[in-house]
Amino acid sequence: MAIYVAGHRGMVGSAIVRLLQERGREIIMRSHSELDLTDQYAVKSFMQEYRPEAVILAAAKVGGIQANNSFPADFIYENLQIQCNVIHQAFKAGVRRLLFLGSSCIYPQKAAQPMSENALLTGTLEPTNEPYAIAKIAGIKLCESYNRQFGTDYRSVMPTNLYGPNDNFHPENSHVLPALIRRFHESVERQSDEVVIWGTGKPRREFLHVDDMADASLFVMGLEPRTYQAHTQQMLSHINVGTGADVSIAELAHLVAKITGYKGRIVYDPSRPDGTGRKLMDVSRLTNMGWAAKIDLESGIRDTYQWFLENRFEVRSK
Numbered sequence: 001m002a003i004y005v006a007g008h009r010g011m012v013g014s015a016i017v018r019l020l021q022e023r024g025r026e027i028i029m030r031s032h033s034e035l036d037l038t039d040q041y042a043v044k045s046f047m048q049e050y051r052p053e054a055v056i057l058a059a060a061k062v063g064g065i066q067a068n069n070s071f072p073a074d075f076i077y078e079n080l081q082i083q084c085n086v087i088h089q090a091f092k093a094g095v096r097r098l099l100f101l102g103s104s105c106i107y108p109q110k111a112a113q114p115m116s117e118n119a120l121l122t123g124t125l126e127p128t129n130e131p132y133a134i135a136k137i138a139g140i141k142l143c144e145s146y147n148r149q150f151g152t153d154y155r156s157v158m159p160t161n162l163y164g165p166n167d168n169f170h171p172e173n174s175h176v177l178p179a180l181i182r183r184f185h186e187s188v189e190r191q192s193d194e195v196v197i198w199g200t201g202k203p204r205r206e207f208l209h210v211d212d213m214a215d216a217s218l219f220v221m222g223l224e225p226r227t228y229q230a231h232t233q234q235m236l237s238h239i240n241v242g243t244g245a246d247v248s249i250a251e252l253a254h255l256v257a258k259i260t261g262y263k264g265r266i267v268y269d270p271s272r273p274d275g276t277g278r279k280l281m282d283v284s285r286l287t288n289m290g291w292a293a294k295i296d297l298e299s300g301i302r303d304t305y306q307w308f309l310e311n312r313f314e315v316r317s318k
């Protein structure tokens, strides 16, 4: 069974590829420069030529709060385009199984915590990432609609905030964890005695290591030994993936300071946006199916920091 992993050079795609390779699966991969997924005709001819058995859609325009806020048109346009092309052309090529990666930002800004799958479309979205969230909601609905109309098995996972090897370490456009790892590390190197954290430090986030995310993806898709096979109509929608625990950004900053050996002051810049106050996933649906995260936050950050040190001069930063 040949599986096409879209976005195999990204943080999540590369983790999924590592796991599939360990399991001896045949994988089809195309880099962004080889296949631009916003190009409908290129995606069509690729799908028609290779007709994969299954597709994992881990390619997307991705970034942190600042990137989302600065480039809203790119985030909505590119993500809608990639999703429409990959999902529709996969269907046209006879692909029966597909996994779409959404995000916890699909839930309303003021959703009850922890956020269950049923909170979708019950309120207004967080403004800093609304365009990206709308694209992700459209992706879920595309999968659901093809399932309803054509009987496909297109599933969607909603990951919480992710981190790990192959993350983007850009100082402005990345997510908080790679940004802090880099900022604290460089402060230690420069012997600086002050690190600035965006916002108030009060927002709370849930962080999942990308190796756990890859494992959950194959579990939900039914591509791993503890295979999930119960194909009810309800499960052919979206499912949350997370750890079920969160920390404040201030607590996270102190943890990264400890791991990188930084001993100076930590200050906050409230002129930068906080974004959503809290985003904690209700992961009971996935837990009841038999999956749970294995990597705790401190070990996960230590592992990522080690990877950063070993790959410092080649890390992605855009």
Ligand SMILES: NC(=O)C1=CN([C@@H]2O[C@H](COP(=O)(O)OP(=O)(O)OC[C@H]3O[C@@H](n4cnc5c(N)ncnc54)[C@H](OP(=O)(O)O)[C@@H]3O)[C@@H](O)[C@H]2O)C=CC1
Pocket: 006, 007, 008, 009, 010, 011, 012, 013, 031, 032, 033, 035, 036, 037, 038, 057, 058, 059, 060, 061, 062, 078, 082, 101, 102, 103, 104, 158, 159, 160, 161, 162, 163, 166, 167, 168, 175
């Ligand atoms: N990181 C996180 O915290 C979270 C991520 N997710 C979701 O998980 C998925 C994977 O994210 P992540 O691995 O972090 O993101 P990355 O940015 O690390 O990887 C995305 C990949 O998609 C590729 N890509 C982007 N645009 C195109 C295009 N037009 N054609 C072909 N390839 C393209 C990128 O290639 P290139 O770099 O060459 O452009 C890159 O390899 C996404 O759907 C994201 O929304 C969900 C929740 C949290």
Ligand SMILES: C[C@H]1O[C@H](OP(=O)(O)OP(=O)(O)OC[C@H]2O[C@@H](n3cnc4c(=O)[nH]c(N)nc43)[C@H](O)[C@@H]2O)[C@@H](O)[C@@H](O)C1=O
Pocket: 063, 064, 065, 066, 068, 103, 104, 105, 129, 132, 133, 160, 161, 162, 171, 172, 173, 174, 175, 176, 177, 179, 180, 196, 197, 198, 199, 203, 205, 249, 272, 273, 274, 275, 276
């Ligand atoms: C995954 C998720 O990612 C984004 O949403 P977000 O959860 O707000 O992600 P973030 O990692 O950028 O920020 C988390 C918190 O951390 C604070 N923060 C402090 N200092 C830095 C800092 O240096 N960089 C960043 N990026 N944030 C910082 C920041 O102010 C915020 O309060 C969306 O793109 C959304 O679409 C999405 O899906």
